[in-house]
Amino acid sequence: MEISAVKLAVCVKRVPDMDVRFRIGADNVSVDEAGLKFDLNDFDAWAVEAALQLKDKNAGSEVTVISLGPDVVQETIRKGLSMGADRGVHLKADKVPFDGFAVASALAAELKSGGYDLILFGKMSPDSANGVVGQMVGELLELPCVSAISGLEIAGGKGTAKRELEGAQEIVEFPLPAVLTVDEGLNTARLPSLKGIMAAKKKPLESRAAQLPQPQLTVTRLELPPERQAGRIIGEGAAAVPELVKLLQTEAKVL
Amino acid sequence: MPDRAGRVLPSIHQAPLPLDRLILTDKPDAEAVPMDVLFVGGGPAGLAGAIALAQLIKADQEAGGDLGEVQIGVLEKAGALGEHSLSGAVVNQIAMRALFPELNDKDFPFRGPVTHERVHFLTENRAFRMPTPPTMKNHGFHIASICEIVRWLGEKAEALGVNIFTGFPAASLLTEGTRVTGVRTTPSGLSRTGEQGSGYTPPTDITAQITVLSEGTRGTLSQAYLEWQKISSDNPQIFALGVKEIWETLKPLDAVVHTLGWPVPKDCFGGSFMYPLTRNQIALGIVVGLDNKRTTDDIHEMLQRIKLHPLFREILESGEMVEWGAKTIPEGGFYALPKRRHGDGVMLVGDAAGFVEVASLKGIHYAMQSGMFAARTAFDALKKKDTSAATLKEYDAMVDGSFIASDLYHRRNMRVAFQERNYYLTCLKVGLMNLSNGALFGGKIKSHTDAEVVREVVPPAPFTPDGKLTFSKLDAVFKSGNATRDDIPSHLIVGPDITPEVAELYAHMCPAGVYERDGDRLVVSPANCIDCKATDVLGPRWTPREGGSGPKYRQM
Amino acid sequence: MANVFAFVETRGSEVRKVGLEAVTAARTLADKTGGGEVHALVLGPAGIAAKAQQLGQHGADVVIVVENPAFANYNPEAATATAADRIKAGGYRAAVFSTSAQGRDLAPRVAARLGVSVVTDVLSFDVQGQNLVVRHPMNIGKVIATISMSGTPAVIAMRPNVIAPAQNPKAGRVETAQPATDPGSTRVKVLETKQGNRDKLDLAEAPVVVAGGRGLKAAENFKLVEDLASAFGNAAVGATRAVTDDGWRPHSDQIGQTGRLVSPELYVAVGISGAVQHLAGMRTSKTIVAINKDKDAPIFKVADYGIVGDVFEVVPALTDAVREAKKHH
DSSP states (O other), X not given: OOOOOOEXXXXXXXXXXXXXXXXXXXXXXXXXXXXXXXXXOHHHHXXXXXXXXXXXXXXXXXXXXXXXXXXXXXHHHHHHHHHTOOEEEEEEOXXXXXXXXXXXHHHHHHHGGGOOSEEEEESOOTTTOOOOHHHHHHHHTTOOEEEEEXXXXXXXXXXXXXXXXXXXXXXXXEESSEEEEEXXXXXXXXXXXXXXXXXXXXXXXXXXXXXXXXXXXXXXXXXXXXXXXXXXXXXXSGGGHHHHHHHHHHTSOOO | OOOOTTEEOGGGGBOOOOHHHHEEOOOOOTTOEXXXXXXXXXXXXXXXXXXXXXXXXXXXXXXXXXXXXXOEXXXXXXXXXXXXXXXXXXXXXXXXXXXXXXXXXGGSSOOEEOXXXXXXXXXXXXEEEEOOOGGGOOTTOEEOOHHHHHHHHHHHHHHTTOEEEETOOEEEEXXXXXXXEEEEEOOEEEOTTSOEEEEEEOOOEEEOSEXXXXXXXXXXXXXXXXXXXTOOOSSOOXXXXXXXXXXXXXXXXXXXXXXXXXXXXXXXXXEEEEEEEETTEEEEEEEEEXXXXXXXXXXXXXXXXXXXXXXXXXXXXXXXXXXXXXEEEEOOOGGGSOSOOEETTEEEOHHHHTOOBTTTTBOHHHHHHHHHHHXXXXXXXXXXXXXXXXXXXXXXXXXXXXXXXXXXXXXXXXXXXXXXXXXXXXXXXXHHHHHTTTOTTOSOOOOOOGXXXXXXXXXXXXXXXXXXXXXXXXHHHHTTTOOOOTTOOOOEEBOSOOOHHHXXXXXXXXXXXXXEEXXXXXXXXXXXXXXXXXXXXXXXXXXXXXXXXXXXXXXX | OOOEEEEEOEETTEEOHHHHHHHHHHHHHHHHTTSOOEEEEEEESTTGGGGHHHHHHTTOSEEEEEEOGGGGSOOHHHHXXXXXXXXXXXXXXXXXXXXXXXXHHXXXXXXXXXXXXXXXXXXEEEEEXXXXXXXXXXXXXXXXXXXXXXXXXXXXXXXXXXXXXXXXOOOOEEEEOOOSSOGGGOSSEEEEEEOOOTTSOOTTTOSEEEEEOGGGOSGGGHHHHHHHHHHHSSEEEEXXXXXXXXXXXXXXXXXXXXXXXXXXXXXXXXXXOOOHHHHHHHTTOXXXXXXXXOTTOTHHHHOSXXXXXXXXXXHHHHHHHHHHHHHTO
């Protein structure tokens, strides 16, 4: 198998820890950030890991981690650097827009002249939960794009990827350069080592203004979902089954 | 010697400290990360120390000093700062002010000043207002969340260039002769059987000219160091277990409240607290000595029961518990302090050294101040290029000459007095100790470790949590944010001869449900552990495990 | 008056239920914006044209049929080009897709090509003045966002099963068209496809979903879940993340905010504790039944009916009872 240096970019997003109860902010259009912990989201971590594994296999490769947002996203870029990425790019914006197309436009403007062989994204970020930015960047850059990959090999200017969708499995082949979005199951993200954390402090991290278009989406309201009506435990063990069937037939009318 | 029928002596069932694992004579690995000063533990003591040291170095550099670049590191076993920090808390801001003289009280990460305070004596159904004992006067201090303090200190430390490594527990001390040369961290990614999984990361060595042990209560490496260097104290260290909850409530609380009496058994030392954090958030908890006298005394259950008392119920009703946690507190006071808190290349600070004043429930400002003294000592040692015990003994002198030692000395016998069995007689004695500022009943009272206190085997009092106001340990652990992976290797070393009664003791000792008695045998679920260290005090030994394991406290 | 575009997803030569949902949604949207036309695009192999009438029944005024053997499978590049070209030419007010696996890939590509934004996993929509306003779950379903879309066309992808396909017969006039690019000469080529069991009902469409979690203890015990599903007859089998992480079931079976989003009539959770990430994927189900041995499991807080018990006793008993009940249907 040919080994040749590849230039890789990974676009990452800093998201809050989802394991909490959220509160809506006083402005009703944002989530109250008090007490929230933020980190690189899991899908993006798998994307970074995929890039690092390719770098490990292809001597001379370079991985750039890119993130858009306020200054605090530099922490997230540094996390990518601690994992082993080589350089970081911070696209400055006061807020991360909800509008994935706006984000994709700004990222595409940055990536266009980068000469990247492979541009990786997580399939989705759990906060905005749209899962669109990677595919949109692919379109804007007019590059081949494969979304939701759970297997990846690169050799000699081409790649193969596995996708698992709705019960079917697909193996696809694509030329480089290409855009990929990463799904669960591709890999397990490495934890930054102590050495990695120290080394990251010295790696280059450029910061420049993001070229964001006017967003076409505006969040006009955030609210907590209505509580489901409390149900009931109808009984214990197999003895409760007849009652359940009766209720499903007569009350819920689903049987 | 086995337990006598109907009695359990916890100490005979405990495994010894595994010194051979905790104190290593290995040369540090070639890939070791070099630090100049390493703080083991990212709590108030470690962070205040790191900040103070960074400040001293910065001032020195600006004045043209010749230290060059000094790498300061803080190692924290939790995945993020604050996640393993838990306290009441009402904080004396003296140390904060000393650390940040340029800031005002309103800049500090406190929730609010103590405006009103009340102490009650409880029976099962009634509450009798008591005059506030002088040791519990908190007027002028601030209510705070130690998690928030730690996160705030962390930001300040990072801004000063301190390297903070979260998710890296220190598993062993690296030593050369009598000198501590650094630490080795735990590996991660091992399966329950010890095999290396796909995410395996080997241990990392960190070398340091000075290692400051700021591990907090019942720190493993601190214990190991003291035992290895045969450093004793007049009295052994004793501990209380605090179990705490945070509630969102509809009814506001207007005062800092402490209670004595029910449900703490008459022969146990302890009480409860309830503090307003915000208009609709309160912190409440119970703190009880681990020298309790029955195998089935259950401190988590005592907290659940106290919530049913009208005084608490009134506030909590129709509220919701949002966090739960537990942690031990060293209570031995002055005579339990190690005779030497420094050595070649090492110093012990904070709760790990025992700087807690239990009568006033204060430790955070002692922790920070001791960290700052260690920083000063470390700075002087670096300048002198001598980090041996001879230079580091300056640290002990600073502590001994400060309010840390004098406060602890004045209250030196109060807690220990309660190891006697007659609560009311003891209260009288303690009252007189208080009034006389330590002059009366000042002679040192000999005490024993908690594990050496015999417990009577009694059946447990039945307790059924209602899931609204009171909760089972399983539900509670969920609210500590504990998401430790299920197949992690066990970090607990179980000792010999675990009889059903001992299993029962462990089940009630542990607030997090790590131990269960299943018929005649002990079942251990190590993933439930929230690192409170009660187990290390009375039962199976606690050892450091994979980084990021344990609770994820947010506002405790 | 403005026309609305609907992309009708197919599987082989069948129109998928989510495709009918898209047409129904487009119809509703057209009626809310002055009663314009619904134009439905359907790509498929030879014979797909026969489905046009069905689409007309559900409200399509025009059905654009593109027949090509390559469209027996989803072809991202050709589908994107064809849909985008048609939408651009048609000047539509909005374009409706589905948040199926295919839709998640296709809708953003089409939107980007048109230079507009997209919102996926849409729970409901409304028209307010000039803007389309949609609701979309964020933060693993813990927060619901209301979003105003100012671009034209407004591209949205509906959550499966939140729109019930409705009969609303319109002309359904068929137009045949060609793929905008040659489906055989795409840059990304499919080397191999392993179809899941095509006879199996898909999670997004099944009226009943039976899902299994860690409580089943081992991969082979999933047979219990499969047996219960076949007793219902119209059920699909799902899994929790714990189970797919352990490799007992494929990732595509995982129900959760970042996995499959389902909204069936009946959801039966077997041995599932109810982690929030999982709940986010199924909490819009109409009726939820939970079977778990732990009475304090969080799933019981969202379940309409719960049985506390050993799944190995309860599930076979339930399977027999359901089979019996179905016999007398």
